[in-house]
Amino acid sequence: MQEALDLAFPFHGRWLVQNSPADRVPSHGTTAFASSFAIDFVPVDAGGRSAPVRFRTLVVTEPPQRFPGFGREVLAPVEGLVVAADDGQEDHAAHRGLPSVTYALTQGRRAAAGWAALAGNHVLVQTRPGAVVALCHLQQGSVDVRVGEVVRVGQEVGRCGNSGNSTEPHLHVQALDRVDVEQARPVRVTFLGSLPRTGEAVGA
Template sequence: MTPPDAVELALPFTGRWLVQNSPASRIPSHGTDLFGTSHAIDFVPVGPDGRSAPRTVASLIGTEDPDTFAGFGRPILSPAAGEVVAVHDGESDHVARRSPLSLIAYALTQPSRIRGGAPAIAGNHVAVRVGDALVLLAHLRKGSVRVRRGQSVAIGEQLGECGNSGNSTEPHLHVQVSDSLAREARGIPIAFGRRDGAWWIPRNGEIVEA
């Protein structure tokens, strides 16, 4: 059941995507209220086999090139009609990390990213104002952002491409709604439209298609 104050969004992509860090499974969904992430959700693009990338030796003991992942470069669409109020591009897409050793090393650098603020956490991103709320789409591919600040966008208009910038261990899309992009921002509940016309919040492990 969706919260009565949830901001209703269209799915901001096409294809198959695996749900992670969903507010339907826990709140705060990302383990913190910082930067308005309490009700954020992550979507990992996957192929027909439900995997984001093939398992290789590098995926077990090292790092991986983001180009080898199924969804790197997939179009990211606007989930709502509104005004673009924030745009950031130019952050590099770093290597992906799925191996235990690489994830431990990455976790040790988390405090420095938090100190770096929104660009360090969200990487390349676009924020669209919908009423009093900001809809953030983060971790976009470097050089892919297609909109500018002050531009009006329609539902389904392409904003950029899925990338691996910012606080990201593999190519994915982070979506959140909040009252600002500041460290102390308040997160706002979200819900997505299904093909049957109902509104829902997909749970961890669910694969959604659009």
Template sequence: MPEHVPTLDVTYPFDGSWEVRNSPANRVPSHGTRLFGSAHAIDFVPVVDGRSAPFTPRSLLRPEPPESFPGFGHPILAPLAGIVLAADDDAHDHPAYRGLPSVGYALTQGRRAARGWPALAGNHVLIEHDGVVVALCHLMRGSVDVHPGDAVEPGAVVGRCGNSGNSMEPHVHVQAIDGPDARRAGPVALTFEGGVPRNGEIVVGRRNS
């Protein structure tokens, strides 16, 4: 029988156009693992004209600087009202890996997982709302603009899109769990403004005025 997973509706944690990847609307677990309560996690990649960045011969053969991606540094917004539980900001933004470099990078994922959830999440913010904790991950180093104990409202800027942690190109990873410790927490399924977008969809977020 399908497992029962609680659900929480939130707004998109960004403005502008973003492509959906690793959506639980396509499969669960969405990222191929249930570790760290991530079974219903989802990724959003900032795009311009439908692409995260031009794909060049360098993209095929060599790592790329994250600054070459137009969405790098784009504001990441609180998707709900809550209290900031954690705000980590000191992981470096590593190169982006597309084409052949992505194969070698993927083979090292096990080492990052062995170091625990923070090594996978990179720079991140955790926001608690009625016992549910929403994580916004892979933020840009030095961009996190909130602190533990801060109250945030939907649309508040909490950081910027980066490429820290277990990330092949600048994007934001969003997941919700039923407690503050990802090592022990269970997943909470997220809906975004009433639905769950599928892989490849371009969704448009709008910052609250």
């Protein structure tokens, strides 16, 4: 088994862990696109909450700007070379409650369009041979690095958005063994030496 790639947390503030490989593998219910060990982080307020849930939340979509973490800084979790950077995709409405069911029914169409359609706006950082870190669902127009640039740990690379296959603003992180995501194998990750579980709040 390949040694896990240890990362820094790619953000400031409090974030809620979702779909952690500490709880199940594949973490997102599929092995497609080398996502077996992917993990999601949802930005929350000081009380550990995302956007408040109201009756309208259950029946209609919501603008991503309503969420406290939309636009929050996303940082490089590792030093390395930027090998891909995309921020041209639109931040779409958030889907919770009944709208999330309808949105789930269209996931196959997005998957058929390829990994980039699922990832939305993203940055890929190659840290060593056989290790590429993907930061996904970034805010449109927020990517602050370019292909060929060397980034340091903690450097801002973009902002949290709701692009790609995303029901609410969050950050999807996964590691791969090569730049070509379609052909890549997943690489296990840890954060500061451990792997948080689903439902755990992390960060300052």
